[in-house]
Amino acid sequence: MTQTTAPVSDRTRVRREADRGRYDKETLHAIIDAAYVCHIAFNDDKGTHCIPTACWREDDHLYIHGSNGSRMLKVAAAGLQVCVTITHIDGLVLARSAFNHSMNYRSAVIYGVFERIPDERKAGRLDAFMEKLAPGRSREARPGDATELAATTVLRVSLAEAACKIRTGGPHDSEEDMSRDVWAGVLPMTTAGQTPIPDGPMSRMPDYVAKWAAD
Amino acid sequence: MTQTTAPVSDRTRVRREADRGRYDKETLHAIIDAAYVCHIAFNDDKGTHCIPTACWREDDHLYIHGSNGSRMLKVAAAGLQVCVTITHIDGLVLARSAFNHSMNYRSAVIYGVFERIPDERKAGRLDAFMEKLAPGRSREARPGDATELAATTVLRVSLAEAACKIRTGGPHDSEEDMSRDVWAGVLPMTTAGQTPIPDGPMSRMPDYVAKWAAD
Numbered sequence: 531m532t533q534t535t536a537p538v539s540d541r542t543r544v545r546r547e548a549d550r551g552r553y554d555k556e557t558l559h560a561i562i563d564a565a566y567v568c569h570i571a572f573n574d575d576k577g578t579h580c581i582p583t584a585c586w587r588e589d590d591h592l593y594i595h596g597s598n599g600s601r602m603l604k605v606a607a608a609g610l611q612v613c614v615t616i617t618h619i620d621g622l623v624l625a626r627s628a629f630n631h632s633m634n635y636r637s638a639v640i641y642g643v644f645e646r647i648p649d650e651r652k653a654g655r656l657d658a659f660m661e662k663l664a665p666g667r668s669r670e671a672r673p674g675d676a677t678e679l680a681a682t683t684v685l686r687v688s689l690a691e692a693a694c695k696i697r698t699g700g701p702h703d704s705e706e707d708m709s710r711d712v713w714a715g716v717l718p719m720t721t722a723g724q725t726p727i728p729d730g731p732m733s734r735m736p737d738y739v740a741k742w743a744a745d
Numbered sequence: 746m747t748q749t750t751a752p753v754s755d756r757t758r759v760r761r762e763a764d765r766g767r768y769d770k771e772t773l774h775a776i777i778d779a780a781y782v783c784h785i786a787f788n789d790d791k792g793t794h795c796i797p798t799a800c801w802r803e804d805d806h807l808y809i810h811g812s813n814g815s816r817m818l819k820v821a822a823a824g825l826q827v828c829v830t831i832t833h834i835d836g837l838v839l840a841r842s843a844f845n846h847s848m849n850y851r852s853a854v855i856y857g858v859f860e861r862i863p864d865e866r867k868a869g870r871l872d873a874f875m876e877k878l879a880p881g882r883s884r885e886a887r888p889g890d891a892t893e894l895a896a897t898t899v900l901r902v903s904l905a906e907a908a909c910k911i912r913t914g915g916p917h918d919s920e921e922d923m924s925r926d927v928w929a930g931v932l933p934m935t936t937a938g939q940t941p942i943p944d945g946p947m948s949r950m951p952d953y954v955a956k957w958a959a960d
Contacts, residue, residue, distance in 0.1 A: 546811075567832055569797075571787075578786045629890075629897075633799060664837070667839070723933070
């Protein structure tokens with residue numbers, strides 16, 4: 531992705547609430563890196579679909595993976611245009627008027643075509659995904675064997691054609707509504723880790739487990 | 746939506762990990778009711794798009810709303826097929842082998858065509874949305890006036906053609922991996938409310954604000 535503060539294509543220009551549009555690489559990378567899943571829209575002979583799947587980023591590409599048998603991966607790998615979207619909801623914005631209610635959010639919309647990662651590079655990419663989720667774990671868990679890797683498809687899409695949209699802050703009420711006796715403000719929300727659930731007795735607890743619920 | 750435990754169409758039949766498929770109304774309603782936003786996939790002359798937007802449910806329809814000027818709403822209201830998807834991520838599932846890692850999640854995929862809510866029914870639907878977000882608030886905030894309501898499009902899509910997919914529980918490792926000395930289990934996550942941020946001094950605090958961060 532070229533560093534830019536303007537949309538790179540007509541379809542990535544944010545029209546509604548255009549002041550919320552962001553086109554810089556740092557914003558896009560941060561939104562992707564904070565996500566566990568993306569939604570992928572594609573079209574096939576049965577219609578338009580929207581499927582959630584795990585994702586991660588390396589440099590200027592977003593990666594997904596899954597079973598070779600996945601319809602979504604087969605269609606995505608076939609080279610048709612997809613739209614990949616990530617959304618984080620940060621809060622409900624309660625205004626004094628119903629009309630001015632809103633949400634705080636960060637979203638990224640990426641247009642592109644997936645390309646298949648060659649067999650010899652798949653293990654490295656899957657390790658990178660594991661390291662994103664749990665730093666150090668790619669050296670602890672049993673690595674994929676030849677059969678497991680062969681059964682897995684890894685795809686990536688360029689971040690070249692993308693746009694972000696962000697809303698932050700409190701409500702924007704009109705002057706005449708400001709004196710109304712109704713609570714106004716933001717109800718913030720976040721994705722929070724909860725107490726880890728070990729699958730039986732564990733002899734050790736790695737950092738990413740110990741710190742999970744504190745994040 | 747007819748109560749069913751089987752897919753109602755070929756495109757709602759869950760193929761990958763078919764045991765995770767759910768087709769009953771209770772599951773679908775619970776997934777939608779727990780969501781603040783959905784992702785809407787649609788196709789137009791610029792390609793396939795995937796746009797996040799706020800949503801709510803009444804009976805057997807999912808509703809969205811927005812400015813009359815929204816491209817997405819205009820296209821959605823034009824009667825073409827859309828796919829509406831909601832995803833909740835409940836945890837990372839860390840297995841002893843890299844291959845068996847997974848995520849716990851609840852997702853719903855709805856196929857359909859949006860229909861426009863007539864002007865005289867819009868205010869009632871928007872009140873229902875407000876009540877979902879903040880019970881009682883539709884009687885506290887200033888209601889939309891004629892101009893505001895006229896500027897707002899409300900659409901709904903039937904839940905008749907939908908499928909859910911759910912994964913819960915711990916990792917499934919193969920027998921020969923069970924003795925590996927690596928932490929295995931679930932790192933659960935949830936959407937958590939944080940301390941409300943009032944937009945200036947407030948003379949009262951409604952229940953939905955007082956309880957927000959405790960949820």
